[in-house]
Each structure stands twice: as structure tokens, then as C-alpha cells.
Amino acid sequence: MNEKYLLETFGHRIVHDSGFPLRSKLKVAIKNGEWNWPPARSDALVVIQSQLFEVELGDTDLAIWNAKHGQYTCADAWDKLREVHPAVGWWELVWFPSSIPKHSFFMWLVFQNALVTKERMCGWGYTGCTLCLLCRGAQENREHFFVRCRFSSRIWTNIMFECSIPNAPLDWDAIEAWGLKVLRGRGVRATLGRLCLGSTVYNIWKQRNALLHNSSPKTEESLMDCIRWEVRSRLVANGQFKDLNHTLVFRWKLHSSF
Known part of the structure; x- marks a missing residue:
């Protein structure tokens, strides 16, 4: 029984x-x-x-x-x-056929607001400086990092420009709705945008950690080169770039892969 x-x-x-x-x-x-x-x-x-x-x-x-x-x-x-919970809309921006696993996991943490930011650490008794390490202009939290921070916003805006996606929001709360509208579907351009979103968020946090742990931070251009390399490598590995228009093919230096 x-x-x-x-x-x-x-x-x-x-x-x-x-x-x-x-x-x-x-x-x-x-x-x-x-x-x-x-x-x-x-x-x-x-x-x-x-x-x-x-x-x-x-x-x-x-x-x-x-x-x-x-x-x-x-x-x-x-x-x-498992415990069954209502489906969330942002899963399509995190898990998709061409996603990069480490980026997907990190994006899942970001959407869950589970990053160990300084603002969150204050609730655990942290008493050090809580300013953003990238710009020193505001308290370090998810909403500031992605992407109100001056450093982050420049990276994000430039990467979206290279995807030919204008008017990308500079507010994390708006990214979900915007992403589900602009980056939805299985098209190559939508895949390019989602890959860039994941890589940008991941590498911005990586830059923050380099500054926090006195490692060697990258310049803005070298950080963008890292994002370009990750996204380009994924597109080439999956053979998904051939349906992109010529502007995007040459902008992302995919022509050499034909």
C-alpha cells in the first residue's frame, strides 16, 4: 500500500x-x-x-x-x-538548436536573476564597494549590467548593428519582449541575433570577473572580437550562414568559409 x-x-x-x-x-x-x-x-x-x-x-x-x-x-x-512550473517565454532566447551550451546556461541564470552581483551580496553581509566595475557609474546589479552600463551598452549596440538589427533595447526588462518579437523563429538572422545576445551577455560578465579578480581585462574591441569569433564559429560549424545576405556575410567574415 x-x-x-x-x-x-x-x-x-x-x-x-x-x-x-x-x-x-x-x-x-x-x-x-x-x-x-x-x-x-x-x-x-x-x-x-x-x-x-x-x-x-x-x-x-x-x-x-x-x-x-x-x-x-x-x-x-x-x-x-520533476516539479512542473508554467512555461516561460524567454526559453526560446536561451535554448535553441544552434545555441552555445555555456551561453545558454549563463542566460538561464541571468533570466532567473541568479547572478552573484554585488547588490545581491549585500544581502549576505557584503560591505565593500558596490559600484559597477565596468563603468563605476551605478550599483552593480543585473539591470545595470545588461545593458544600462555605458561599457555594456556600447558593446551591445555595436554587436546588434553588425547584425543589422537597429533599436535594440538598453534595458534588460525590455529585452525579453523585444527578443521574442525580433529574434523569434528558425531563420538564420534570428539565430544570429540570439547567438549574439548570449555571447554578449556572457562576455560582459566575463569582463567583469576579470576586473574583480585582478585578471587581464580585454579592451572593448578585443571583447567584441571574442564575441564575433564565438558567433562566427558556431554559424560555420552548423553551416547556417549561407542564407544570410551578402552584407552580413562579409560583415561577419563568413565569405572565406564558402
Whole structure:
């Protein structure tokens, strides 16, 4: 008998009424190969016992997977284990066929607002400087980084210009709605835009970490070159650049890959 099912259906009172300990096995109600229930002391126990008396104890036990067609599949197991939440719109900007895995994971963190920014660290007792390391103009948080920061906004605007995508928003809260409208679909240009979004956000944070840990930060141009290289390599690897117009092909230096 499924303990969780019984408790959810009948409540904890059923344990007291049965006279059996909570962790009891079904065998405590069997004696000499027959059912041996104590007298029922509640309507719930009457229901349980009446159903069990229909079970022949001589029957062979059979394990049945409680899912479609009674057969085990990894997909069914995952559905049993996971918590189901409403779908979010931004998943199309994070997970798509040509996405770069490390960028997708990082974008997932960003959309979840799970980055360890200085603003967030203040809630953990951090008492150091909370200014943005890239521009020193505002408190470090997700909304400032992506992309109100002067440094970030220049990178973002230039990369979107190279994608021939004008009027890209400079506010993270607007990026989701804008991205789902402008970067939606399986077209090459939409894929280019989503790859650039992921690479830009990832590399801006990487630049921040280099400054934080006294590493070697990149110049704006070298950072943009890194973004170009990541995106170009992905397009070439998947052979997805041939449908781009000539301007984008030459701007992204894809002509040498024909």
C-alpha cells in the first residue's frame, strides 16, 4: 500500500484508527495466508478493507510502472520526478538548436536573476564597494549590467548593428519582449541575433570577473572580437550562414568559409 497515497487521501487519522505503526508493512494485516485486519474503527478503514478483500493473496505480485501503457521510459520517469512550473517565454532566447551550451546556461541564470552581483551580496553581509566595475557609474546589479552600463551598452549596440538589427533595447526588462518579437523563429538572422545576445551577455560578465579578480581585462574591441569569433564559429560549424545576405556575410567574415 502506498503510504503517501493513503495519507493524502485519508489523512493521518487513518494511522491511529488502523492500530498499526506508520511504517508498517502490508504483511502485518496478513496471517496464515489470509487477511487479518482488526475491526474497522472508521469509515475510511471500511473503504480500505473492502477494497483489499477483493485482492486474492495467492496472486503473483507484479510491478507496473504507473505511466502511459504501464511501461517504463526515461521521459515518464522525469515527469514523475520533476516539479512542473508554467512555461516561460524567454526559453526560446536561451535554448535553441544552434545555441552555445555555456551561453545558454549563463542566460538561464541571468533570466532567473541568479547572478552573484554585488547588490545581491549585500544581502549576505557584503560591505565593500558596490559600484559597477565596468563603468563605476551605478550599483552593480543585473539591470545595470545588461545593458544600462555605458561599457555594456556600447558593446551591445555595436554587436546588434553588425547584425543589422537597429533599436535594440538598453534595458534588460525590455529585452525579453523585444527578443521574442525580433529574434523569434528558425531563420538564420534570428539565430544570429540570439547567438549574439548570449555571447554578449556572457562576455560582459566575463569582463567583469576579470576586473574583480585582478585578471587581464580585454579592451572593448578585443571583447567584441571574442564575441564575433564565438558567433562566427558556431554559424560555420552548423553551416547556417549561407542564407544570410551578402552584407552580413562579409560583415561577419563568413565569405572565406564558402
